[in-house]
Amino acid sequence: MTTSVAMHMSDGLLNAPTSILFGAVAVLGLVFATIGARRDLDDRTAPMAGLVAAFIFAVQMLNFPVLPGVSGHLLGGALAAILVGPWAGALCVTIVLVLQALLFADGGLTALGANITNMALIGTASGYLIAVVLRKLATRTRFGLVAVAFVAAFCNTVIASLGFVLEFAIGGDPAFALGGVAATVIGVHCLIGIGEGVITALTVGAVGAVRPDLVHLLRGAARPLVIKEAS
Amino acid sequence: MGAGHSHLLYRAGDSPVHRIAPHVKIVAALAMVLCVVATPRSEFGAFAAYLIVLIAVWSVAGVPLRWFAARAVIEIPFVVLAVLLPFVGGGRRTDFLGLPVSVEGSLAGWNILVKGTLGVLVSLTMAATTSQRDLLAGLQRLRVPSLFVTIATLMMRYVEVIVEEARRMRIARISRGHDPRFLWQFGATARGIGTLFIRSYERGERVHIAMLSRGWSGVLPDVNQTRPAPGVWVAGLVPAAAFAVTLAVSLWM
Numbered sequence: 001m002t003t004s005v006a007m008h009m010s011d012g013l014l015n016a017p018t019s020i021l022f023g024a025v026a027v028l029g030l031v032f033a034t035i036g037a038r039r040d041l042d043d044r045t046a047p048m049a050g051l052v053a054a055f056i057f058a059v060q061m062l063n064f065p066v067l068p069g070v071s072g073h074l075l076g077g078a079l080a081a082i083l084v085g086p087w088a089g090a091l092c093v094t095i096v097l098v099l100q101a102l103l104f105a106d107g108g109l110t111a112l113g114a115n116i117t118n119m120a121l122i123g124t125a126s127g128y129l130i131a132v133v134l135r136k137l138a139t140r141t142r143f144g145l146v147a148v149a150f151v152a153a154f155c156n157t158v159i160a161s162l163g164f165v166l167e168f169a170i171g172g173d174p175a176f177a178l179g180g181v182a183a184t185v186i187g188v189h190c191l192i193g194i195g196e197g198v199i200t201a202l203t204v205g206a207v208g209a210v211r212p213d214l215v216h217l218l219r220g221a222a223r224p225l226v227i228k229e230a231s
Numbered sequence: 232m233g234a235g236h237s238h239l240l241y242r243a244g245d246s247p248v249h250r251i252a253p254h255v256k257i258v259a260a261l262a263m264v265l266c267v268v269a270t271p272r273s274e275f276g277a278f279a280a281y282l283i284v285l286i287a288v289w290s291v292a293g294v295p296l297r298w299f300a301a302r303a304v305i306e307i308p309f310v311v312l313a314v315l316l317p318f319v320g321g322g323r324r325t326d327f328l329g330l331p332v333s334v335e336g337s338l339a340g341w342n343i344l345v346k347g348t349l350g351v352l353v354s355l356t357m358a359a360t361t362s363q364r365d366l367l368a369g370l371q372r373l374r375v376p377s378l379f380v381t382i383a384t385l386m387m388r389y390v391e392v393i394v395e396e397a398r399r400m401r402i403a404r405i406s407r408g409h410d411p412r413f414l415w416q417f418g419a420t421a422r423g424i425g426t427l428f429i430r431s432y433e434r435g436e437r438v439h440i441a442m443l444s445r446g447w448s449g450v451l452p453d454v455n456q457t458r459p460a461p462g463v464w465v466a467g468l469v470p471a472a473a474f475a476v477t478l479a480v481s482l483w484m
Contacts, residue, residue: 016269047439050385206425
């Protein structure tokens, strides 16, 4: 099942009506993301969004082995959401997917809608919601931030793979037993999620330590400077 | 654009295919892949016709067949799945070279194989004949929101910043006694990933400020302001029209 493991669906895996349906879902989601991102981004944060997209793009080239013969790579939804916010984050992941499909023939053009729905919309939204729920923990200590990044990235991967299962149930080839596909896809993505979590935690941890002003999740959480008396 | 700004798959050239306006090419490629996906899987003639049209486009573009064959290996993982399907699929069985294979599974495997391959070939044609800069200009002319194009433009710039920064960090590690071998290199790269991000950001921030101070407004200037003549659309959409006709014939027959 290497096709679905890579998460980038190819052309022909879903039938045409389903491809178009999820294309529409993706466009609708992106309209909202663009409206939201316009409020979020300014002169200073636009390059950050570009860098996050470039970083996801570059790190996706590194495939880490999860099982013999199976490898996974970063999806980046939670990373983008924590660093630049959910709206711009969804746009970043979308841009990575679109350019990969157009420039590197990675992921089918007709499957783009479904891929964007899974990785950019579902992945970013789930990663962000989990990070926001755990925000108290993240703002308290550096370890908390790293742990929250790991958990959010893990959940983002597994929940995004559920999107694939849904799409496959609607428009996949009936020659496959859905139960088997679902079990394989979700099982493998639990493993990929660990790798995703480690990369996300390392990156967010480093950025949070050096430039906490760049972490969207930590906005408004800067602690006032405490002046300690020499004893 | 210098060589440093072109991407991996681009083959510089000046063929009629290279010269077609990029936004026309994007629309055409999308239409072609949609036709392929909508074709019923047992219409073998239609798939052959698609391939013939593509080969014709390549000969016009002056890109050798070999080039595409070598790059189509991107889809090997899909082929593995497709080859397995005849043996694991259910339903009616038939004998093939003395092995029992599932008819349903064979068709399902063929379906994924042929549509995936044609999809990759269409995308590769697009990538081989369109430079990165043209592609972004094409997206811009298709009325893709400017925010989207801005992030994509910055991303293309930053990919190179990241790659260069990673190279510098690697040289710094080696000069401090690190001995990178195939796999061990991996661990060090992984541990340095957070630092790589910060360093790239701070370099990118300087680049961005430099761009702003030289008048960058967030949108790529479209050097080719003139609207393409209707002829450009017609010429660009010929292969896509050929695909559509093939699809219509195969559905009607």
